[in-house]
Amino acid sequence: xxxxxxxxxxxIAGATPALPAEPPLTLDRLMAELAGRGPGTVRFxxxxxxxxxxxxxxxxxxxxxxxPARLEKHTRSPRDERLVADRDTVxxxxxxxxxxxxxxxxxxxxxxxxxxxxxxxxxxxxxxxxRHYRVELEGTWPDWRLHLLPxxxxxxxxxxxxLIGGSGARVRRIEILEASGDRSVMTIxxxxx
Amino acid sequence: xxxxLPLAVWLVLAAxxxxxxxxxxxxxxxxxxxxxxxxxxxxxxxxxxxxxxTSRLILIGIEGAPAERLAAVSRALVRRLExxxxxxxxxxxxxxxxxxxxxxxxxxxxxLSPGIDAQRFEPAALAAALERGYQxxxxxxxPLVRRxxxxxxxxxxxxxxxxxxxxxxxxxVAGVWMSRDERTALALVQTAxxxxxxxxxxxxxALIEEAFAAARTEAGAETAVLRLTGPAVFAVNSRDTxxxxxxxxxxxxxxLVAGLLLAVFRxxxxxxxxxxxxxxxxxxxxxxxxxxxxxxHGITLGFGVTLIGEAVDYAIYFFGQRREGEPPERALAxxxxxxxxxxxxxxxxxxxxxxxxFPGLAQLGAFSVVGLVAALATTRWVLPAxxxxxxxxxxxxxxxxxxxxxxxxxxxRLAALLLVTGAAALVxxxxxxxxxxxxxxxxxxxxxxxxxxxxLRAALGAPDxxxxxxxxxxxxxxxxxxxxxxxxxxAGLVAAKALAGFDSPARYLPSRRTQLARRDxxxxxxxxxxxxxxxxxxxxxxxxxxxPFVRDVVAAKAAPPLDRARLxxxxxxxxxxxxxxxxxxxxxxxxxxxxxxxxxLVAARVAAPGAGDVTLLDLRVESAALLGAYRExxxxxxxxxxGLIVAALFLHLRSAAxxxxxxxxxxxxVAATLAILLAAGTKLTLFHLVAALxxxxxxSNYALFFEREPPDEAERRATAFAVVVCAATTILVFxxxxxxxxxxxxxxxxxxxxxVTLSLxxxxxxxxxxxxxxxxx
Numbered sequence: 001x002x003x004x005x006x007x008x009x010x011x012i013a014g015a016t017p018a019l020p021a022e023p024p025l026t027l028d029r030l031m032a033e034l035a036g037r038g039p040g041t042v043r044f045x046x047x048x049x050x051x052x053x054x055x056x057x058x059x060x061x062x063x064x065x066x067x068p069a070r071l072e073k074h075t076r077s078p079r080d081e082r083l084v085a086d087r088d089t090v091x092x093x094x095x096x097x098x099x100x101x102x103x104x105x106x107x108x109x110x111x112x113x114x115x116x117x118x119x120x121x122x123x124x125x126x127x128x129x130x131r132h133y134r135v136e137l138e139g140t141w142p143d144w145r146l147h148l149l150p151x152x153x154x155x156x157x158x159x160x161x162x163l164i165g166g167s168g169a170r171v172r173r174i175e176i177l178e179a180s181g182d183r184s185v186m187t188i189x190x191x192x193x
Numbered sequence: 194x195x196x197x198l199p200l201a202v203w204l205v206l207a208a209x210x211x212x213x214x215x216x217x218x219x220x221x222x223x224x225x226x227x228x229x230x231x232x233x234x235x236x237x238x239x240x241x242x243x244x245x246x247t248s249r250l251i252l253i254g255i256e257g258a259p260a261e262r263l264a265a266v267s268r269a270l271v272r273r274l275e276x277x278x279x280x281x282x283x284x285x286x287x288x289x290x291x292x293x294x295x296x297x298x299x300x301x302x303x304x305l306s307p308g309i310d311a312q313r314f315e316p317a318a319l320a321a322a323l324e325r326g327y328q329x330x331x332x333x334x335x336p337l338v339r340r341x342x343x344x345x346x347x348x349x350x351x352x353x354x355x356x357x358x359x360x361x362x363x364x365x366v367a368g369v370w371m372s373r374d375e376r377t378a379l380a381l382v383q384t385a386x387x388x389x390x391x392x393x394x395x396x397x398x399a400l401i402e403e404a405f406a407a408a409r410t411e412a413g414a415e416t417a418v419l420r421l422t423g424p425a426v427f428a429v430n431s432r433d434t435x436x437x438x439x440x441x442x443x444x445x446x447x448x449l450v451a452g453l454l455l456a457v458f459r460x461x462x463x464x465x466x467x468x469x470x471x472x473x474x475x476x477x478x479x480x481x482x483x484x485x486x487x488x489x490h491g492i493t494l495g496f497g498v499t500l501i502g503e504a505v506d507y508a509i510y511f512f513g514q515r516r517e518g519e520p521p522e523r524a525l526a527x528x529x530x531x532x533x534x535x536x537x538x539x540x541x542x543x544x545x546x547x548x549x550x551f552p553g554l555a556q557l558g559a560f561s562v563v564g565l566v567a568a569l570a571t572t573r574w575v576l577p578a579x580x581x582x583x584x585x586x587x588x589x590x591x592x593x594x595x596x597x598x599x600x601x602x603x604x605x606r607l608a609a610l611l612l613v614t615g616a617a618a619l620v621x622x623x624x625x626x627x628x629x630x631x632x633x634x635x636x637x638x639x640x641x642x643x644x645x646x647x648x649l650r651a652a653l654g655a656p657d658x659x660x661x662x663x664x665x666x667x668x669x670x671x672x673x674x675x676x677x678x679x680x681x682x683x684a685g686l687v688a689a690k691a692l693a694g695f696d697s698p699a700r701y702l703p704s705r706r707t708q709l710a711r712r713d714x715x716x717x718x719x720x721x722x723x724x725x726x727x728x729x730x731x732x733x734x735x736x737x738x739x740x741p742f743v744r745d746v747v748a749a750k751a752a753p754p755l756d757r758a759r760l761x762x763x764x765x766x767x768x769x770x771x772x773x774x775x776x777x778x779x780x781x782x783x784x785x786x787x788x789x790x791x792x793x794l795v796a797a798r799v800a801a802p803g804a805g806d807v808t809l810l811d812l813r814v815e816s817a818a819l820l821g822a823y824r825e826x827x828x829x830x831x832x833x834x835x836g837l838i839v840a841a842l843f844l845h846l847r848s849a850a851x852x853x854x855x856x857x858x859x860x861x862x863v864a865a866t867l868a869i870l871l872a873a874g875t876k877l878t879l880f881h882l883v884a885a886l887x888x889x890x891x892x893s894n895y896a897l898f899f900e901r902e903p904p905d906e907a908e909r910r911a912t913a914f915a916v917v918v919c920a921a922t923t924i925l926v927f928x929x930x931x932x933x934x935x936x937x938x939x940x941x942x943x944x945x946x947x948x949v950t951l952s953l954x955x956x957x958x959x960x961x962x963x964x965x966x967x968x969x970x
Contacts, residue, residue, distance in 0.1 A: 048335065052342060053733050057331040081332045088364045094332065101355060103337075106288055106365040110336035131367060154288065158336070182339060 025144060027126065027137045033169040035124025039066040046075075048184040063188065065122040071115060085115045110158045114176050114184075117148050117162040121171055133162070142167050199574035207473055210480035217483035220391055221432030221491040234663065234808065235822070237776055238815065246771030247424065248388025249281070252649040253380040253401065254372075254420035262414035263378035264367035269408035270401075271380060278385060279397050282767045285380035286363065286370030293763050298353045299341070301759075303749035305703060306349035307680075309711040313347060314721060314746075320728040322347045327733050344741035363653055372652040377420075379653050383767055384425065391432055394425040422646040430642065431935070435491030438933045442495075446926045450505055453925065457918055458512060466579035467508035470568040473575070474504045478564030482556050493556045495938045499926065499945065503539070503891050504568035506919040507532060508576060510898070513915025514908070521577035529573065531897050534845045536569045538897075539890030541841045545834030546883065554827075557883065561890075592910070592917050606959045607854070610861045613955075617864035621871060628824060629876035660792070662695075662784040662799060665806040669757075672773060672780040673704035679784065679807065682798045691795055693788025698772040701765035708754040715750045718743055827879050834886055838893065846900075855896040858955030862892055866948040880937050884944035891923055891945070892952025899960035913957065920953040 023029055041064040049056040061075035075081040080095040090111060092101040105112040113132065120129035129135050132155055133148035148162035158179055165173040174186040241247065255263050255270070271285045284291075303309055312318055326346050329338045341350050363370040363379050370379040382401070386393035398421060405419040447468070454464045482489050510532060515524035539561070546558030601609065621627065662679065666672035676699035686692040699707075716724070721743050729736055757773075760766035772783045789795060796809040842852045863885050870881065895916045903909035927949065930942025 048331065050330065050339070052330065052339070052735060052738055053327075054735055055733065059331060075332065078331070079328060083332075088366075092332065094328075104365065106286060106291075106368060108337055109288060110339065114336060158340075178336075178339070180339065184335075 025137065025139070025141050027135060030137060030144060030146075031124040031126045033124065034121065034171070037122075037124075037169050040064065043189040044073075044186050045189075046184055046186040048182070050182040051180065052182075063118075063122075063186075065119065067123065069119065069123070071119040071122065073118075083115075085119060090115060109155055113150070113155055113159040113162070117164070117176070118174055121146065121164050121174075200578050203473070203571060203575045207476055210473075210476035213480035213483050214476055214489075217479060218392075218488040219432065219436065219491060219494070220389070220488045221428055221435050233777070233779075234810070235815070235818075237663070237774075237781060238812075240776055241774070244387035244389055245774065246383065246767060249384045249386070249425065251382045251384060251397070251401070251421060251423040251425055252646070252653060253285075253382065254422070254645070254649050254652075255378040255380075255405075256376055256418055256420060258414040258417040260366045260371060260375040260378075262412055263417060264369045264371065265412035266405070266408050266414050266417050267369040267378040267380055269411045270405050273404035273408055274382065274401065277400065279393075279400060280382050281385050282383040282762065282764070283380070284370075284382075284764065285378070286365045287368055291764075294765065295354070297760070297763050297765065299345070299350050301749075301752075301755055302345065302349040302353060303715060303746065304708045304711055304752070304755055305353055305701075306711075308347070308349060308352060309714055311714045311716075313714065314716045314724060316724045316727045319346070319724055320732070323728055323732045323734060343738050344745050346739055346742055370653070372648075377649070377652060379649065381653060388424045388428060391425075391428055395429045398426065398429055420645055420649070422642065422649050427642065427646075432491055435495065435935050435938075438935050438938065439491065439494045442929050442933060442938075446929050449925050449929070450922045453918075453922055454505075454509070462579070462581050463508070463512050466576060466581075467505050467512070469575060469579055470507050470571040471504045473571040474564035474568030477567035478560035481563035482560050485559055486552065486556055490553060490556050492553065492935075492937055493560050495930070495933075495935065495941075499887065499930065499941070503887075503923065504565065505922050506891075506894060507568060507572040509919045509922070510915045511572065511576060511580070513918060514911045515580075518582070521580035524580075525573065525577060530845075531894075531901060532569065532572065534841070535894035535897050536565050537841045537845070538838050538893040539565055541837035542834040542886045542890045544837060545830040546886070551823075551826075554830075554879075554883070592913050603959065603961075607857055610857045610955055610959060614857070614861040614864045617861070617868040620868035621864065624868075624871040627871065627877050628821075629878045659812050660786040660789045660795075661810045661812060662786060663808045663810055664782040664784065665808075666780050666782070669773065669775070669780050670705055672782040673699045673702065674706060675807070676782050676784065677704055677707055679799060683784075683786075686791075686795055686798055689794070691789070691791035691798075692786055693790075695784055695786045696768070696772070697784045698769045698782050702755060702757060702760060702769045702773070705754050712750060712752075712754070715746050717750070718747045721746055824879060824882075827882055831882050831886065835889070838889060842893075851900060854900045854959060854961075855893060858896050858899075858959055859889055859892045859952055861955045862948050862951035863888055865951050866944060869947055870944065875940075878940060880940045881944050884941040885948065887941070887945050888948030888952060891949055892956065895920060895952055895956040899956045902961050909960075913960070916953065916956070920949055923949045 041062050043060070044063050045058065045060040047056050047058050058078075059075050060077050061073065061081075064070075064072040064074070069085075069087045071083075071085045073083040075083075082091075082093045082095070084091045084093075085105070088105045090103050090105055090108075092103070093099065103111065105115065116128065116132050120126075120132075126135065129148065130151075132151060134151050136147040136149070137144060138147070139145045144166055146162075146164040146166075148164065150156040150159050150161075156179070160177040160179050163173075163175040163177070164171060165175075170188075170190075172188055174188070176184045176186075178184075253270070255266050258266070267285045268287060271283050271287065274280055274283055298305065323346055325348065326338060326342050329335065329348075330342065338348070338351065345351075364373060365371060366375055366378075371377065372379060384394065384397050386397065388394065401421065402419060409415060409417050451464050451468070454467055455461065458464070479489055479494070482493055510528050511521075511525060514528055515521070543558045543561040543565070546554045547562055548555070548558070664672055664675045664679070666675050676697045680697065680699070683692065683695050683697075687694060703711075725739050725743070729739065757766070757769060760769055772785075774781050774783075786795070792809065792811065799807045799809060839852065839856065842855055843849075846852055846855070866888065867877065867881070867885065870877065875881075898912050898916050901912065903912055924946050927942045927946040930938050931946055933939045933942060
C-alpha cells in the first residue's frame with residue numbers, strides 16, 4: 001500500500017517535468033512571450049452592440065503595435081478611420097471628413113480603458129496593465145484567457161471587464177464589456193491570413 | 194552740561210529709531226525698482242507682474258523617486274492642500290480635478306459653444322448631427338461619445354473639450370502630470386494672495402512644504418524632494434537671500450573696518466566712537482524708510498552696509514586730523530565746514546533718487562539722506578562725548594610721500610585729469626551696447642533657480658508669452674464683446690498661417706450679449722421633441738434615446754447667463770482672472786498669441802474697425818522699452834543730482850576754479866570706472882548709475898579735503914592720512930559687497946570699490962600743496 005502510493009508519487013513527480021515541452025502557464029511567462037513578439041500588424045473584425053442602437057455595428061481593419069507604447073487601430077470598413085495612441089496621447093483621424101482629434105488619455109478614461117488593455121496586452125507589459133486593472137489568468141498555453149478588472153473606481157464606472165483570449169504568444173480575441181451594458185468584440189485574424 | 198543734553202536727545206532718538214526698525218516690515222519685491230508712471234500699457238504690465246494671476250502661480254516639481262511613487266506623493270500633496278482658502282486653484286493632472294472643468298463645460302455647453310444658433314436644432318441639422326454621432330460611435334472614438342450622446346447629440350461638449358485640449362499640457366503617468374523623462378511629477382497652484390504679499394506667500398510655501406513632508410511619508414517615498422518655483426517663490430527666497438547676505442556682510446564689514454581702525458588708531462575707544470555715527474545713521478535711515486514707505490526693501494538694507502563705508506569716515510577725519518591734546522570741540526570745528534559740505538554733496542546726489550517717483554529708488558534715497566544727516570549730526574554733537582583723548586599716531590608721512598609727490602605742475606595735473614576724463618568718456622560713448630536690457634539680471638535669484646524655473650515651465654507647457662493682444666474697453670462686457678469681434682479675424686490669420694493659435698477669455702466667459710443670443714436660439718421642449726421625432730425614426734438610434742437632450746436644452750433656456758463667479762475654482766476661472774482685469778477704471782483683456790509668423794499682418798487685421806481698442810504687444814520689445822524709458826528717467830535724475838552737487842559746491846566754495854578742482858578728479862574717477870566696467874564686458878544697469886552717484890558722494894569728500902589749502906605740511910600729511918584711511922574702509926566694505934549673492938549688491942559693490950579707489954588716486958593727484966605756490970613736497 002505504502003509502496004504503491006510512493007510509486008504513484010514517484011510516477012507523478014517523475015512524469016511532470018518530462019511531459020510538456022513548455023513551462024507551465026503563468027502571468028509572467030505569458031507576458032514575456034507577448035513582449036517577445038515585437039512589432040507587427042494584424043487584421044481584425046469588430047462587432048459593437050450598444051443600447052443606443054437599433055442594430056450592432058460591424059467594422060474591420062488592421063491593428064499595429066510598436067514598442068514601447070505605440071498602438072494604431074486602422075479601421076478600413078465601413079469608413080476609413082485611424083486611431084494612433086502613443087504613450088499618453090491619442091490621435092483620431094477620419095479621412096473622409098478630414099477630421100483630426102487629439103486627446104490625452106488621462107482626460108478620457110473611456111478611451112484609455114480600451115487602449116491600455118489592448119496595448120498593455122500586445123506589449124506584454126504587466127506593469128502597464130496593472131496600473132489600471134486587476135489581472136487574472138486562466139486556461140492553458142494553447143487557449144488562455146486574461147481577465148482585466150478595473151482597479152480604480154473611476155474606470156469601473158465605465159468598464160465592467162476586459163476579456164482577452166489567445167493562444168501562445170498570439171492574441172485572438174478582445175472583448176470589452178462596458179458598464180453601460182454595451183459590448184465590443186474584436187476578433188484578430190491569424191498572421192498572414 | 195553742553196555735552197549731556199545732545200547725548201540725552203541722541204539716546205532717546207536712537208532708541209526710538211531702533212524700536213521702529215525692529216518692528217518694520219521687510220520686502221524684496223524687485224518690481225519696486227520698476228517705473229510706475231510710464232505709459233498706461235506699461236503700468237498695466239508692471240501691475241500684472243506685481244499682483245496679476247501669473248504672480249500668484251507656484252510651480253511644483255517632485256523628484257527623487259520612481260515615477261509611480263512620485264505620482265503617489267503628488268496625489269497625496271494635492272489632497273492635503275485642497276480646500277484651503279490659501280489656494281484658489283490646484284492642478285496636478287488628476288482627472289478627478291479636471292472633472293470640475295468637464296462638468297463645467299458640459300453643464301454650460303449651450304451658453305459656451307460657438308456652434309449654437311437657431312439652425313442647429315432644425316430637423317435637417319439634427320439629422321446630420323445624428324449621422325455624425327453614429328459614425329463617431331462606430332469609430333475608435335466611440336467611447337468618447339457613448340456617454341454624452343443621449344444628452345448632447347449635436348456634440349457641443351466634444352467641440353468645447355477639443356478646443357480646450359488644443360493647448361500643450363504635460364504628459365501624465367499614473368494619473369498625474371509628469372515630465373517627459375518621468376523624473377519629475379508636476380503640479381500647479383494659484384495662491385489667493387498676490388505675488389508681492391511676501392508674508393502671505395511665505396506662509397503658503399511653508400504650508401506646501403509641510404503638506405509635502407506628510408505626503409512623502411504617506412506615499413512611502415522618503416527620498417522624494419520638493420522643488421518650488423514661480424514669482425512668489427523667487428520673491429520669498431530673494432528676501433531671505435538678501436537678508437542673509439546683508440546680515441553676513443554687515444557683520445563682516447563692521448568687523449573688518451573695526452580691525453582696520455584698531456590697527457591704525459590703536460585705540461578701542463576710537464573704534465567704538467567711530468561706530469556711533471554709523472549705527473545711528475543706519476537706524477535712522479531704516480526708521481525713516483519704515484515710517485515713510487510702510488515697508489523696508491531688502492536692497493535698502495544692503496545700503497546699510499554701504500553706509501558703514503561712508504559714515505565711518507566722519508570719525509576718521511575727526512581722529513585723523515585731531516592734534517595731541519586738542520579738545521574734541523576744537524578738532525571738530527577745524528573739519529566741520531568740509532564735513533558739512535561733503536555731506537551736502539552726498540545728500541544732493543541722493544535727493545535726486547528720493548524724488549524720482551520710483552518706489553525702490555526713493556527708498557534708497559530716503560535711507561541715504563536721512564542716514565547721512567543723522568550720522569553727521571551724531572558726529573557733530575555726540576561724537577565729542579565719546580572722543581576722549583584719542584588721536585591718530587603720526588603715520589601720515591609715508592602715505593603723503595607716496596600719494597602727494599607728483600612731478601607735474603598743478604595745471605599740468607589738472608589737464609592730465611581732464612584728458613583721462615575725456616578718454617574714458619570716449620570709451621563709454623563708443624561702447625555698444627552700453628545698457629543691459631535683461632530685466633532678469635536684476636533678480637537676486639541664482640542661475641540654478643532660474644534653470645529650475647525654465648525646466649518646470651517647459652515641462653508644464655506654459656505658453657511662450659511673447660505676443661499678446663491687449664483689448665481695452667470701458668466695461669467687462671464691452672471687453673468681452675471686443676474679444677468676440679476678434680475671433681473671426683484671428684481665425685482668419687490662423688488659416689492664413691500668420692499665426693499658430695490664440696486664446697481668448699471670451700471662450701470661457703462669452704459676453705452677456707452672446708450668451709443671451711445663444712439662449713434665445715434654443716428651441717422649446719415641444720418644438721425640439723417634434724424635430725427629433727422627425728429624424729430619429731430614420732436613424733440607427735433607438736426612439737426616445739434623446740430625452741436627456743430635450744431636458745438639458747430646456748434647462749439651458751431657463752438658466753441665467755454665466756458670470757465670473759461661476760468659473761471660480763476651475764482652470765477657466767484662472768484663465769479669465771488672468772486675461773480679463775480691471776485697472777484704473779478700465780477693463781483690459783489679454784489674448785495670448787502662439788507662433789506669430791507675420792506680426793505686421795496680425796497688427797493690421799486686428800486693428801480693423803469694429804474690433805475696438807486693440808494693441809498688439811511684443812512683450813520682449815515692450816519690456817526692453819520699459820527698461821529704456823526707465824533708464825532715460827534715471828539718467829535725467831542722475832544729471833539732476835550732478836547739477837545739485839555742482840550748485841552746492843558753488844554755493845560753498847564760491848570759485849569756479851575750486852569747484853573744478855573738486856569735480857575734476859571725481860568726474861575722471863566716474864568716467865574711468867564706467868569705462869573699466871564696459872571694457873570688462875559688463876553691461877550697465879540702473880544700479881551702476883546709483884553706484885556712480887555713491888562714488889560721487891564719497892569721492893567728493895576726498896576731493897574736498899585735498900582741495901583745502903592746508904596751513905602746514907603736518908596738516909597736509911594728516912589730511913592725506915585721514916583720507917587714505919577713509920578710502921581704505923570704504924573700499925574694504927564695497928569689495929565685500931562685490932562678493933554678495935545678490936546681483937544688485939554685487940554690481941554696486943564692484944562699481945563703488947573701483948570708483949572710490951580712482952577717486953582717491955585722482956583727488957590726491959591734484960591735491961593742493963600747503964601754502965600757495967610752494968612746490969609739492
